Structures are given as C-alpha cells and as structure tokens.
Amino acid sequence: xxGWLAVAGLGPGAEALVTPEVDAALAQATDVVGYIPxxxxxxxxxxxxxxxxxxxxxxxxxxxxxxxxxxxxRVVVVSSGDPGVFAMASAIFEAVEAQPAYASLDIRILPGxxxxxxxxxxxxxxxxxxxxxxxxxxxxxPFAMIETRLRHAARADFAMAFYNPRSASRxxxxxxxxxxxxxxxxPDRLAVFARAVSTPQERLRTVTLAEAxxxxxxxxxxxxxxxxxxxxxxxxxxxxxxxxxx
Amino acid sequence: xxGWLAVAGLGPGAEALVTPEVDAALAQATDVVGYIPxxxxxxxxxxxxxxxxxxxxxxxxxxxxxxxxxxxxRVVVVSSGDPGVFAMASAIFEAVEAQPAYASLDIRILPGxxxxxxxxxxxxxxxxxxxxxxxxxxxxxPFAMIETRLRHAARADFAMAFYNPRSASRxxxxxxxxxxxxxxxxPDRLAVFARAVSTPQERLRTVTLAEAxxxxxxxxxxxxxxxxxxxxxxxxxxxxxxxxxx
Numbered sequence: 001x002x003g004w005l006a007v008a009g010l011g012p013g014a015e016a017l018v019t020p021e022v023d024a025a026l027a028q029a030t031d032v033v034g035y036i037p038x039x040x041x042x043x044x045x046x047x048x049x050x051x052x053x054x055x056x057x058x059x060x061x062x063x064x065x066x067x068x069x070x071x072x073x074r075v076v077v078v079s080s081g082d083p084g085v086f087a088m089a090s091a092i093f094e095a096v097e098a099q100p101a102y103a104s105l106d107i108r109i110l111p112g113x114x115x116x117x118x119x120x121x122x123x124x125x126x127x128x129x130x131x132x133x134x135x136x137x138x139x140x141x142p143f144a145m146i147e148t149r150l151r152h153a154a155r156a157d158f159a160m161a162f163y164n165p166r167s168a169s170r171x172x173x174x175x176x177x178x179x180x181x182x183x184x185x186x187p188d189r190l191a192v193f194a195r196a197v198s199t200p201q202e203r204l205r206t207v208t209l210a211e212a213x214x215x216x217x218x219x220x221x222x223x224x225x226x227x228x229x230x231x232x233x234x235x236x237x238x239x240x241x242x243x244x245x246x
Numbered sequence: 247x248x249g250w251l252a253v254a255g256l257g258p259g260a261e262a263l264v265t266p267e268v269d270a271a272l273a274q275a276t277d278v279v280g281y282i283p284x285x286x287x288x289x290x291x292x293x294x295x296x297x298x299x300x301x302x303x304x305x306x307x308x309x310x311x312x313x314x315x316x317x318x319x320r321v322v323v324v325s326s327g328d329p330g331v332f333a334m335a336s337a338i339f340e341a342v343e344a345q346p347a348y349a350s351l352d353i354r355i356l357p358g359x360x361x362x363x364x365x366x367x368x369x370x371x372x373x374x375x376x377x378x379x380x381x382x383x384x385x386x387x388p389f390a391m392i393e394t395r396l397r398h399a400a401r402a403d404f405a406m407a408f409y410n411p412r413s414a415s416r417x418x419x420x421x422x423x424x425x426x427x428x429x430x431x432x433p434d435r436l437a438v439f440a441r442a443v444s445t446p447q448e449r450l451r452t453v454t455l456a457e458a459x460x461x462x463x464x465x466x467x468x469x470x471x472x473x474x475x476x477x478x479x480x481x482x483x484x485x486x487x488x489x490x491x492x
Contacts, residue, residue: 016267019359024262058487084366086487090374093484103480109367113265113357120330121355128336130395132378132404141489149376149402156398157391158378234349238339241304241332243387 005069005105007089009082009112010041014198017113025076025110033065034078034088042078056139058088062095066102082114086135086163115222116161119194122204124236126192126224129243131159136166136177143173147180154184159239160225165217175214181225182209190237192224193217206237251315251351253335255328255358256287260444263359271322271356279311280324280334288324302385304334308341312348328360332381332409361468362407365440368450370482372438372470375489377405382412382423389419393426400430405485406471411463421460427471428455436483438470439463452483 006025011017026032031049032042039052053061061077069075079087089109096102120127132153136146153160166174181189187210195203195218205216209225217223230239252271257263272278277295278288285298299307307323315321325333335355342348366373378399382392399406412420427435433456441449441464451462455471463469476485 011265014267016270017265017357019257019263019265021260021262082363082367084363084371084373086374089367089371090484090487093371093374093479093482094486096482097477097479097484100480103482107482109371111263111359111363111367113359114363117328117330117357117360121328121335121357125330125335125339125355127330127379128332128339130378130380132376132399132402133373134376140487145403145489149404152398152402152404153378156378156395158395158398231343233339233343234346236339236342236349236353238336240340241336241386243391 003069003072003074003106004108005065005075005077005092006108006110007077007079007083007092008110009087009114010038010078010080011113012081012115012118012198013196017118017198019110019112022110022112028074029076030073031068031075032078033061033075038078038080058091059095062088062091066092066095066099066105069105070102079112080115082112083109084111085114085133115163115197116224118197119192119222119224122194122197123192123206123224125238126190126226126230127159127161128239128241129159129227129229131161133161133163135163136174137164146177150177150180151184154181157227159227159230162223162225164219165221165223166214167219171214174217178209178212178214185209185225190226190230190232192237193221194224195221206232249315249318249320249352250354251311251321251323251338252354252356253323253325253329253338254356255333255360256284256324256326257359258327258361258364258444259442263364263444265356265358268356268358274320275322276319277314277321278324279307279321284324284326304337305341308334308337312338312341312345312351315351316348325358326361328358329355330357331360331379361409361443362470364443365438365468365470368440368443369438369452369470371484372436372472372476373405373407374485374487375405375473375475377407379407379409381409382420383410392423396423396426397430400427403473405473405476408469410465411467411469412460413465417460420463424455424458424460431455431471436472436476436478438483439467440470441467452478
C-alpha cells in the first residue's frame with residue numbers, strides 16, 4: 001500500500017504558471033480526478049487514468065479520490081488556481097471528517113497560482129495593500145452573508161477580489177453586489193474585470209464602479225475592486241503600499 | 247533598446263514552487279534586483295549582474311531597476327512569494343507614477359505562490375472560505391487602521407492571513423493584535439503559525455487564540471486565523487466550503 005492523494009492547483013491556465021511540484025505529482029500519478037475542464041488540462045499518458053466529473057459533485061469526487069488512494073493508487077485531484085481557495089481542498093477534508101479512517105492517508109495539498117493573483121499581476125498591483133477575497137457564489141451561503149461581508153470589507157477599506165461573480169442560475173445577484181459597492185465605495189472606485197487570465201481567451205477591462213455592469217463578468221471572470229487609494233498609472237492599476245499616500 | 251522589467255515572485259522558498267514563467271525570465275535577465283535574501287536565491291551565472299539591497303529601500307530599488315530597463319537592460323526584480331502581495335510590484339508603480347516616462351517601458355508582473363497559500367496548503371485548507379489578508383507591519387500605516395480592519399474582518403467572519411506579524415522594532419504590537427482577536431473571535435478560534443514554509447526551517451503550529459502567544463511569530467511567520475467554522479480533522483485544519491456547516 002503506497003497510495004497517496006495530492007490536491008493540486010493547476011494555476012489560472014497557462015502551462016508556464018504550473019509549479020514544478022504539481023508537474024512532479026502528475027508525473028507520478030496513476031489517477032487524476034477533477035472537474036471536466038481541469039482534467040482536460042492534464043496530458044494523457046499510458047498508465048494514467050483520467051476521471052473527469054461534473055461541477056457541484058465535489059464531495060462525491062472527494063470520496064472517490066480518497067477511496068482510490070486508500071486502495072493504493074497515486075491520486076491527484078486537480079483544481080484550477082489554488083486548491084485551497086474556493087476549490088477542492090476543503091471538500092477533501094469534509095470527506096475526511098465524515099470518514100475518519102481517511103485521516104491516516106498520505107494527503108498533500110500542492111499550492112497553485114490563484115486567479116486573483118494572476119489577474120492582479122496582469123492589471124498591475126491592485127491588491128498591493130490589505131485585501132479580502134469573497135466567493136460570490138451563493139450555492140453554499142445565503143446572500144445576506146455576502147452583503148454583510150461586502151459592507152464590512154468596504155468600511156475596512158480593503159481592496160477586494162471576487163470569485164464566481166455571475167452565473168446563469170443567478171443573473172441578478174451580481175447587479176446587487178455592484179449596487180452595494182457603489183453605495184459603500186462611491187462611483188469612482190476602480191474595478192478590474194479579468195477574464196481567463198493567461199489563456200487565449202484572456203480579457204482585461206478596468207472601469208469605475210459607475211461604469212461597471214453585471215454583464216462584464218461571467219464564471220471565468222475574477223473581479224478586483226481597489227481600495228480608496230487605488231489609482232491608474234499609464235495602462236496599469238495599482239494600490240500604494242502606504243495607507244497615507246493619497 | 248530592448249530593455250524590459252519583470253517583477254517576479256519566487257514563491258515561499260522551495261525551488262519546486264517557482265513557476266516556469268519566472269525561471270524563464272531569470273534565464274533571459276541581465277540584471278537581478280531585490281532584497282538581499284531574495285537575490286541570494288538566484289543562481290549566479292556569467293552575464294548576470296546581481297544587485298542585492300537592504301530592506302526598506304523599496305522605492306530606491308524600484309527606480310534603479312526602472313533606470314536599468316530604460317537603458318536597455320533585461321531586469322528582474324525579485325520578491326519572495328507573490329510580487330503583488332506586500333512586495334515590490336506596488337513600489338514599481340509608485341516609481342512609475344513619480345516619473346511618467348517610465349510608463350512606456352516593457353513592464354511585466356509575474357505572479358508567484360504567496361506565503362499564505364503555501365502555509366494554508368501545509369495546514370490543510372484554513373482559507374477555504376472567504377478570507378482577508380492583512381499586513382501587520384505598521385511602517386506604512388497607523389495601528390488604528392490595523393485595529394479597524396481586524397474588527398471588521400472578525401465581524402464579517404472572514405478567515406484571516408497576517409503577514410509580517412512581528413519585528414524587533416515593535417515587539418508589543420502583535421500582542422495587542424492577539425488581544426483584539428480574542429475579544430472579537432473568542433478564545434477557541436484556531437490559529438496556525440506557519441514559519442518559513444517549504445524551506446528547511448519550516449515549522450507549523452496550530453493553537454487556539456487562548457494559547458496563541460506573540461513569541462510564536464517572527465518576521466518569517468505567516469499567521470492564519472480561521473473563521474467561526476474552522477476546525478481540526480486529524481492533523482489538519484480546514485474551513486468548510488459551506489457557511490451553514492457547523
């Protein structure tokens with residue numbers, strides 16, 4: 001029994017943003033498990049079984065991966081970005097909690113370049129001061145909690161990064177998020193809509209909150225909102241290191 | 247004139263966590279600029295000039311790097327972790343703002359594995375739900391702002407990541423931070439002290455806020471504090487994906 005489980009972050013899309021640690025785990029794996037488009041990023045090879053699955057079955061997927069590791073397989077669960085940021089690492093530990101026998105398995109979490117940092121790098125340095133990171137999907141939490149967090153984040157003057165801003169199943173919610181942000185931060189606050197960074201579909205757009213519209217985002221978009229000091233310089237957007245600089 | 251400037255994140259320490267994109271930039275560079283211990287991580291080679299400099303001279307370093315790029319050199323400014331998280335990217339754009347001629351230079355920001363995500367991966371998935379990221383150094387902001395942000399973050403029930411928790415020049419401040427957190431989050435909230443993750447000096451320690459003590463942190467430590475639902479499972483610490491799960 002030399003099975004193990006690695007939960008690996010593939011980064012935002014480009015091969016050049018996959019860490020050597022993740023490449024090494026994939027090279028040793030017997031099985032790759034994950035959401036269909038992420039498994040599709042792993043090159044097939046003899047001896048490697050690919051197990052793509054649909055979205056929203058994270059716990060089933062976690063259990064299946066743990067079962068294979070327990071049976072002696074070398075399993076990599078792939079997430080895009082970083083596995084610990086709104087991705088598979090938490091689902092794995094939920095499954096371990098429900099089935100304590102799994103806790104003795106060899107489990108490793110392999111970090112990756114998460115979408116907000118790839119987006120920030122492309123835009124300049126909008127997250128260069130204190131910031132917060134919020135998942136706008138309400139599958140797993142009530143919208144009232146999202147609203148509370150938005151208002152606290154704005155009053156703390158955090159820069160903000162939003163994952164999963166918009167989906168077909170809840171088209172109106174992101175409009176409400178933008179309204180709350182305009183109320184709290186004013187119309188001139190800068191926002192960056194960063195879609196599919198580092199892939200051929202990459203698109204970056206910087207607007208003020210007054211100009212921001214829900215349809216600028218889809219599920220491949222990360223939205224970054226600056227703090228009160230965030231500004232443009234040339235084609236870049238950045239947040240100064242010093243809170244006093246205005 | 248084919249000079250350029252790349253601001254590159256070297257990740258938390260291990261070679262296996264440096265992206266191929268950053269390696270490629272270093273392979274093409276004529277000059278590497280940065281804080282002494284980060285420049286020391288770059289392998290010397292003929293044709294590569296290393297320019298290590300002391301801490302707290304970020305703006306001078308940024309100007310020197312931009313001047314070299316303007317003079318046709320291929321310059322990599324190195325940060326540990328990610329360059330956009332409390333690192334050199336913001337300083338570069340501050341220098342560009344002060345000297346607009348720099349704005350036409352070929353500047354790229356190359357993301358890296360930031361310390362909080364490397365630490366979270368080692369601990370399990372403590373940042374698996376909404377979280378915030380706060381620099382506790384008060385060189386560049388008043389402590390009152392740190393306190394305001396801590397209280398908002400706690401009331402929003404964000405998990406939290408703290409960079410630069412403690413230094414010789416301000417030994418008492420982190421004690422005050424822990425007091426505020428105990429007040430806001432209660433004594434049982436979990437905290438992870440992660441030092442020098444992915445290096446031979448790595449040390450991870452999980453405690454409750456009641457047990458947390460300032461001397462558990464130094465400037466190579468990132469401190470992660472869970473949200474109200476963060477829990478232990480086996481040797482791991484994780485935050486469930488669902489806000490309802492308690």
